[in-house]
């Protein structure tokens with residue numbers, strides 16, 4: 512069974528779809544029983560999405576940065 516540390520250590524691989532079948536099943540099972548890792552994975556996905564979005568912007572405005580930070584902070588509940 513995966514531990515919380517396993518989930519954190521392999522988060523990038525999981526999100527990028529590079530995990531094998533048994534790793535993906537193990538992750539799903541762990542996320543079913545672990546609220547902290549569900550929150551971590553949700554925030555990690557959002558963080559990756561945010562950084563990809565920032566990379567698409569040549570020079571993000573303060574308003575765009577504020578909106579992204581607000582989305583990240585509001586996802587912590």
Ligand SMILES: [Zn+2]
Nearest residue numbers: 514515545548
């Ligand atoms: Zn966990």
